[in-house]
C-alpha cells in the first residue's frame with residue numbers, strides 16, 4: 015500500500031474461531047475439539063497485502079477459508095466494507111452469500127488439482143460469471159478474453175484443456191478465474207509454493223501488477239517468509255490457531271518481538287554456501303491443536319520460556335503503533351531480526 019495512502023478498513027475479523035469436534039464411539043460423543051483458528055481479531059485495509067505466515071498446522075489456511083466461508087466459522091464475525099456499506103458476511107444466508115461471493119475470491123495452492131481437467135480454459139475462467147448469473151454470453155466472452163490476456167496467456171489457449179499447460183500457466187489460469195468477477199478481496203493460499211522458483215517470481219509480479227490495476231486487497235498465505243516479505247505490506251504470524259505477532263513488513267522483519275517470529279526469520283535460507291546457517295532450531299513439532307499447551311502455547315519450544323509462560327496465556331498487545339505481539343517477555347528480550355542475521359552472516363563469510 016502506498017505510504018501516503020489513508021488506511022480504510024475493507025475487512026474486520028472479530029473473535030473468529032473454527033473448532034472441529036473430536037468424536038468417539040458409535041454415539042459420536044464429543045470428547046474434545048481441535049482449535050484450528052482460535053479467537054482471531056484483525057483488520058485488513060483496502061488495497062493492502064496482508065501476509066499470513068506460520069508452519070504447517072498453524073491455522074493459516076483455515077483462517078483464509080473461514081474468512082471466505084468456504085468453511086463455516088464456529089464463532090465470530092467477518093465484516094466487509096463496500097461502497098460505504100458494512101456487510102456482516104458471517105450473518106448472510108445462502109442466497110445473499112452467493113451474491114457476495116463475486117467480491118471475495120480465492121487462488122488455490124495447487125494449480126494441478128484446482129482446475130477441472132474436463133473443462134476447457136474458457137469454461138473454467140467463465141464458470142464464476144455463469145454461476146453468478148446476470149451476464150450475456152458476449153459479455154462473458156469479452157471478459158474472459160481480457161482476463162486471459164492480462165495474466166499473460168493468449169486467446170488461442172482458451173479452447174485447450176488444463177493438461178496442455180505448465181504449472182505456472184495453470185496458476186495464471188487460476189488467477190484469471192479468481193479475478194473474472196472483478197473481486198475486491200482475494201485470499202491467495204500458498205499461491206506460488208507448488209511452482210519452480212523462476213516461475214514463482216513471474217506469478218508474484220503478476221499478482222502485484224493485477225493488484226495495482228484492479229485496486230485489489232490480498233490476504234497472502236504462505237510458509238515462505240522470503241515470498242511474504244516480497245509481496246506484503248503487513249505480516250501476521252500465526253501459531254496454533256492464534257496470532258502471535260503482527261506488524262508492517264519491514265518492522266516485523268527487522269524488529270521482531272516474538273520468539274517464534276525470530277525463529278522463522280532465522281530459517282530464511284541464505285543464498286551463499288560459504289555462509290554458516292544461524293537457524294534457531296525449534297525443538298519438536300508444532301503443538302497439538304486438540305490439546306493446547308497451558309499458558310503460552312509456544313512455551314514447550316521457546317528457549318526464553320519462564321515460569322509465567324507455563325501458566326498464563328499472553329495477550330496480543332500493541333507495543334508501538336501497528337506492532338502487536340503476544341509474549342510475556344517482550345520488554346526484556348533482545349530478539350534478532352534479519353538485520354542482525356545479515357551482519358552475522360557477512361562476518362562469517
Ligand code: SF4
Nearest residue numbers: 310313316323341342
Ligand atoms: Fe516464549 Fe514465554 Fe514469550 Fe511464550 S510468552 S513466546 S514462552 S517467552
